Amino acid sequence: MSLQNTPGAHVAMNEVGDETIGALLARRARVHPDETYCTFKGECITFRLLDRRVNQMATLLKAQGLARGDRVAVMLPGHPEHLYLIFALARLGMVRVPINVHLIGAPLEHLLTELDPKVLVADGAYRAALDGLAARLPPILWRNGADGEFDAFATCVEDDAATDVRADDIIALSPSSGTTGAPKGVLKTDRHLRAGPLAVLRLTEARPGDVFLFWEALHHGSGVAVAIAALIGRFQLAMLERFSASRFWDDARQHKATHIHYLGSVLPMLLKQPESTQDRQHGVRIAWGGGCPSHIWQEFSERFGVTMREGYGLSELITFVTANVDGTPGSIGKPLSYYDIALLDDNGAPVAAGDKGEVAVRAHDARLGFLGYFRNPQAEADARRGELFMTGDLAHADAQGNLFYAGRKKDMLRRRGINIAAWDVESVFAEHEAIAEVALVGVPSDLGEDELKLFVRVREGVQIEPLELIRWSSSRLPYFQIPRYIEFIESFPKTPTQRIQKKELSRQVAGVWDVADTDFRPAKR
Structure with a gap:
């Protein structure tokens, strides 16, 4: 589409x-x-x-x-x-x-x-x-x-x-996320590094006098974008040494924060904290960022009394390429007016309405487009299709043009002749109350395609048997999406954006729990 x-x-x-x-x-x-501009440990x-x-x-x-x-x-x-x-x-x-x-x-x-x-x-x-x-x-x-x-x-x-x-001089090499391969240096100009902050200001509606709780690592593009956004928009940064889930809302109250930022697993970590009568006793109006699962959106908003603002961006372009400013739960929003977005199939054709396709981005102004990788012309050429930058991410759109992130294209697995999006399986298991985080990978099978191996990190203090998870999923997933292997993990390797680095997860299955060793057989529906 x-x-x-x-x-x-x-x-x-x-x-x-x-x-x-x-x-x-x-x-x-x-x-x-x-x-x-900023406060830090009492210094103004x-x-x-x-x-x-x-x-x-x-x-x-x-x-x-x-x-x-x-x-x-x-x-x-x-x-x-x-x-x-x-x-x-x-x-x-x-x-x-x-x-x-x-x-x-x-x-x-x-x-x-x-x-x-x-x-x-x-x-x-x-x-x-x-x-x-x-x-x-x-x-x-x-x-x-x-x-x-x-x-x-x-x-x-x-x-x-x-x-x-000058505005279009290269002044940064931003390492790509490295979720599936070695990180590459993305060329960034001064103009690029100001466009992302302008998107932050649009998404958050920040104004002079607002205070952002500033915990982000400055080796990551989002942290730098917030720092520059404060320069452009004249809001204040309440800078912390590090993120702490247990102290987060106390920090927000102490610094009179009006905005909080999230990435990846930050929201689930905050929801895991014990409920308190002070959960809504703060001045935060807006929680903004990327990677909020749809099933967490409403829970977080209602518990803490904040408005959710979600966007989508990537290292190769700017902090946000899309923005959800109307509050559609689970959506990454619509493209900024700097860009056009199309959802394409493997042949480069637009997908049918409602179907998943690869997110392809065209910049209206080439100066805000993908400028290339440092000393890596082959990777740069592979990422381009004419004027389009091929993100490798999947999404679908609703009738109003709202986009919904659907995982990485390289996370597509093939099992028993059927294509499976890892995102679909992970999203279902993520709804289980015992689970904090999950990741699905393909492992070799005797049939030459993929078998499904699910890595699970359970919530603190919780125990659950693999077979119980499989039986729970059987009423929620078609038989071909039910994992064969389950491995529990204490922590996941992460990128700076808190995305799980699947390339670091073991594909070994020796000694791993195997549904084939049980009497469970999923019903074919």
């Missing part, structure tokens, strides 16, 4: 202008110097102070011999100093290479090798992970290091020299 010509099928957006992030920051410091960071610290950080970077266009890898925790570095790199036109601070071993080595930074800025807390790598590393500027070189940035004079950074 093609949506591009459907009336009312787009969410109106403002134009993404040419004023760069660095120029915007300088203007904020000049026009609104005493407004609060105004636009004036933010601008000063960014300019001092710029002096430090230049002292390292770095210049416009140089790639700088960043491996830092959530802290205002990380923000100063992000903005300084943008102002100087250097290319930020964000590194997930939780990476170790081969995945960490892959990014540092493939994205080839000239310098790595890293916190001393990650020294052991970096020292354990076999690859030759770039020079490292240590935060909390023995020489104190990074830590002395606030003693530097301000570098406020004019820069010639």
